[in-house]
Amino acid sequence: EAGVVQSPRYKIIEKKQPVAFWCNPISGHNTLYWYLQNLGQGPELLIRYENEEAVDDSQLPKDRFSAERLKGVDSTLKIQPAELGDSAVYLCASSSGDRASADTQYFGPGTRLTVL
Amino acid sequence: AQSVAQPEDQVNVAEGNPLTVKCTYSVSGNPYLFWYVQYPNRGLQFLLKYITGDNLVKGSYGFEAEFNKSQTSFHLKKPSALVSDSALYFCAVRDTNQGGKLIFGQGTELSVKP
Numbered sequence: 001e002a003g004v005v006q007s008p009r010y011k012i013i014e015k016k017q018p019v020a021f022w023c024n025p026i027s028g029h030n031t032l033y034w035y036l037q038n039l040g041q042g043p044e045l046l047i048r049y050e051n052e053e054a055v056d057d058s059q060l061p062k063d064r065f066s067a068e069r070l071k072g073v074d075s076t077l078k079i080q081p082a083e084l085g086d087s088a089v090y091l092c093a094s095s096s097g098d099r100a101s102a103d104t105q106y107f108g109p110g111t112r113l114t115v116l
Numbered sequence: 117a118q119s120v121a122q123p124e125d126q127v128n129v130a131e132g133n134p135l136t137v138k139c140t141y142s143v144s145g146n147p148y149l150f151w152y153v154q155y156p157n158r159g160l161q162f163l164l165k166y167i168t169g170d171n172l173v174k175g176s177y178g179f180e181a182e183f184n185k186s187q188t189s190f191h192l193k194k195p196s197a198l199v200s201d202s203a204l205y206f207c208a209v210r211d212t213n214q215g216g217k218l219i220f221g222q223g224t225e226l227s228v229k230p
Contacts, residue, residue, distance in 0.1 A: 031216070041223070042120075042208070042220025042221055042222055042223055043220050045217040045218070104150070107161070109157075110158075110159050112157070
């Protein structure tokens with residue numbers, strides 16, 4: 001079974017430019033998460049989707065970040081405009097939504113963003 | 117607030133020796149606890165989890181973790197370390213107040229020397 005797929009793996013952009021990250025979750029997983037991981041730190045949740053609905057976006061900086069999951073499968077995270085402080089790894093994860101098994105989250109390889 | 121602490125930034129062990137990576141937690145209610153491993157330029161790989169039941173949980177690659185409710189700890193262990201175990205290890209707790217997000221510790225860099 002394929003895991004969580006993310007692209008691109010690496011992205012280098014100038015500040016003030018837009019950037020987008022794409023995620024394809026594990027087949028059948030209804031819940032999708034975007035996490036931000038700064039160097040030397042644990043990941044922090046940006047947004048969580050249940051199917052098409054963003055059920056927790058409280059940590060998403062909405063002035064410059066946006067996300068969508070139009071058909072309840074793939075998701076895109078966008079930053080516009082990017083700032084130097086956005087340099088980090090952006091991780092996508094998915095889970096089946098099975099609360100009884102603690103709903104284990106499986107992570108993709110991440111996109112490493114460098115803003116110059 | 118729910119939180120996880122990994123008190124050691126780095127753990128060094130010799131190959132073949134037992135290893136322990138420490139984790140303590142603070143949650144309201146019963147905790148769902150996880151360990152993930154991250155190799156360079158890779159995403160997080162799930163190792164094991166504790167939901168309920170036996171305090172000793174067995175996971176992937178020979179790792180296990182011991183849940184201790186009185187000490188609010190969930191330490192990761194392996195009887196005999198391998199050089200290939202060298203990586204960054206994260207402990208996490210599922211936030212039961214906010215429907216499922218994981219709250220991660222800062223991570224512990226494990227270095228296994230031959």
